[in-house]
Amino acid sequence: MSTQAIYDAIMEFEDDDVVEAVKEAIEAGVDPQIILNEGLIGAMDEVGRLFSIGDLYVPEMLMAANAMKAGMQVIKPYLKGDDGGKGLVVIGTVEGDLHDIGKNLVSMMMESAGFEVIDLGIDVPADKFIETAKTNNAGIICLSALLTTTMTTMGETVDAIKKSGLGVKTMVGGAPVTEEFAKEIGADGFAEDAGEAVVFARNLLAS
Amino acid sequence: MAVLLPLRFRILHLMSTKDTGVTSAEIMQELGSDYGKEKQFKKKAMEGHLISMRALGLIEVETVNIDDYDIVLPDNRPVVITGSSAPNIIDPKTGEDRRATSSDIANIANLINELDGFDVFSISTLAQDAPKGQISVSRFYPALKNCKKPVRSNTPTIKDLEDVLELGAIIAGGKEAYKERPFINHHYCPVVSPLTMDVDSTDAVIYLTEKGLPVYGTIVPNAGMTSPMTMTGTLVLGNAEFLALSTLIQLIRPGAPMIYAVLSTVADLRTGNYAPGAVETGMLQMAHSQMARFYGVPSGGYIGLTNSQINDAQCGYETGINTTGALLAGSDMFNMGGLLGSLMAFDYSKAVIDNEIALMLKRMKRGMEFSEENLCLDLIHEVGPGGTYLDLKHTQKNMRKMAFYPKVATREMRKKWEASRSTAEERAFEQVNKIFENSVQKTFPAEIDEKIRSNFPGLVKGDMVW
Known part of the structure; x- marks a missing residue:
């Protein structure tokens, strides 16, 4: 089980699909840290790249961020320590x-x-x-x-x-x-x- | 007797105008407008006033400094005003973008005195050198001291507003004299779209309306951010917000003069940047002007702004297209002079070119001057095929009043132009320098100035420094 479905759901700005994909990945035993880094943050890095070259517009960036946040809510209890520790x-x-x-x-x-x-x-x-x-x-x-x-x-x-x-x-x-x-x-x-x-x-x- | 042919273009079908009005009224009745989150307009208070708005037939009496400069809407339309409150200025000597000061305001006031296209001086910049507690008087004092035309701008707090009114009263020779002929026009942005009212600005509008002093508000929905991403959705929302502000003002002082000033824009959603120079801004202004006519209120506001950071072709086409659209749709008032980069910096050459655009708009508004005499049927007969009109008395009699002769635009042939190879910006700057070479600062009588300075200790000098 990879994190591709989570990544794709964020790229499609579908909050519900992200939540579902994160739940499925957890059930399949994927390391929560990998779900976070490769699925959620990985997709947001790509969103950031596409935004910086002008392919994505601001509303799309916001929708992706919302979808990412929805996924974060699901994964949060499974993460050890803080939520990424960036401050x-x-x-x-x-x-x-x-x-x-x-x-x-x-x-x-x-x-x-x-x-x-x-x-x-x-x-x-x-x-x-x-x-x-x-x-x-x-x-x-x-x-x-x-x-x-x-x-x-x-x-x-x-x-x-x-x-x-x-x-x-x-x-x-x-x-x-x-x-x-x-x-x-x-x-x-x-x-x-x-x-x-x-x-x-x-x-x-x-x- | 010449008959003026009205130049008026409708962007909204008549039914759309009514639909917009009804939908806006519904928005206000269902949602109200959030005033500082606590003082919500009550549904009951809205009813009746929304309906009565149409029948008011309001006329705004603008501010007055000297008789020659009296501005009355709608009689003097189109009224052209400078853009206001930019934090920066493009330094006229170095060309660098820097913070503006009170001396810059004094200089700009002297420039505006000499530019006939501008009717009102909205204080173009902030004053970085303002002493603590004197942010607003440090702007209004140099403006009023140096400018012969009515002055317009805003204040951040009621305390600042009271200081500015005190300044006005000293100049006028007393509170009553000032009230009789207020030469400051107050302007605020009391609505924060969507459907929220800013507390400090709304308080200022209430304060001035209660006192019967000139005030109006600009409403600025931004499609895609603070209003729907359709032209009509933004029109309906901005219109509803105008109705909310009008209701508030009319509840305080029924019959108070109004200006329908909505600067609807479309956000550039590639970046989220504010885009007052967008063509949709002009289209929305046209539609709002039509709504204003539907309510019988003079219209206008910030139109003809540019996103360009320098005085270039983008400046010209953004200001030109949007102001022309607004004029043809019947806008009465244009806040358009002198600012670059979405209201962030004042530029002298931009002010001069905007003055020329203003004069062209006024010429266009004057229209074709239709009359039997102006049809010149006899003259056409007299000159006949192949003749010339160049040496006729008729031509000489009409040539200075019929055509507008620009000072910035060049009409030279290539060879002659090549001697200087000057750009419009350079020619505009030549005009600026010429104005300042001959400029004599206008000032208050000594006793008034002394009184002002003793009332506001430590106040900026407020003099022209070129």
Whole structure:
């Protein structure tokens, strides 16, 4: 029994088929770690490749991530230790800003790359970011802003996180946010898009 | 007496207009609109007001600075406005993209004074040098100090809004005088599609509506992301959101002037990027304009934006196609001047070219000026076959008012053009430099300026620096 059926079901964005294929593989005695790496993450790597060359569009990437997540729910109890061990990320849109599409995209991509993500949603005050990161021992806090007028709040939030004394790293993103701005406000990282955010987060936690 | 032939193109069949209206009303009645998750519009409050919207026949009285610059909708349509609130500017000296400052706002205001195509100055950029707590006054002060035209923009908080209103009152000589003739037009994006209302922006709209000051909102559904991936689905949703905002405003102050401003776009789903320059943006604006006419409300908003990062051919065709479509469909107001890269950076040469596009749109709106005299039957008879019209008094009498003579577009023959080999962007920059060579900064009387500066200690200088 291979993991091909799981891989194929993700490539076809069929949540139910992924769940069924993962269950069948478990029953057939396939090593859960192989189901995860070759089936679920293997398919998401291919999705990422196809997206980067422009063959897949954003909705397809999201649907694949959802299908992968459905499979993850089934396999999770069978995995030893943590769920891939890539680190915990707290993410949210800064206070005063209600926009969340970009943030959701980053959140989903990080989850499908094996990060554990706590998504605090929109309009998140600085202390909520800090409190959640502290309680869950997060490695990274990701801040999002769409409005040019809420970018200043982003700076204040990064400041507050630094002052809190937590060892957590900060990453920022959103349409008006640039690498230069990220440096200006003292954030540890900046990503242009969701794919870049995942790569950056991996590097940030490895450093 | 010339009769103006209306240039109007319908993108929606009459029945589709009604269907869209009815479907939007159904969406609002069934779903309501989520205002900060807690203050949901109640179904009861929606009924009646949705119906009365059509009969209001609303007229928006825009802002006023100086008599010559009074703008009234729909009388002065099409009204052309600069694009607003870009964080960056393309530095006019180095060509580099950098954060914009309050001096840039003062400079841009002086440029806009000289560009006849623009009727209202929506503050083009943010001001990075704003002192703490003065983000908004650091934008409005240089704009009002330097610009002769009405000023428009937004504020992030009620405190900022109150500061801006205080600034207006000092300039006008008191709160009542300002209210009598408000020269600031406030604009917000109170709706976060789908069907949600942003708390701070909605609070600002409520605050200004209660005070009877000019305010309107732009609604921005993004097909494939925040609205359905069909043109009509996005039209229906954006229309429903306009009805939600209208209902709120009309509940607060029945008869309050409205502008139907919806910037529906289609997301580029290859990347998820925002695509205001897409041709579908223009098509949706045309359809929304038709819906606005159905309700009897002036229409328009952000149309003619570009995704291009430099002032190139893409800039020209994205702005040109979408504004022309909107004009032909009857849009009254165009927020279109000077911004690159989906509203991220102001560019001087783009503003000059947009000014030329604005003047061309206004010429197109003027139409054919049909009259018996203008048919020139006698003249055609007189000149006869093979004659010339070049040396006639009739030609001389009409030539300056009939045609629009562009300053940026070249009509030179190849040989002459080769002497400079200039591009449209370079010719636009020549115009910018010429304007600043002769520019004399407009400013407030000394006592008003002193009063402003003592009210807002540490405020930016707000002067032109070129």
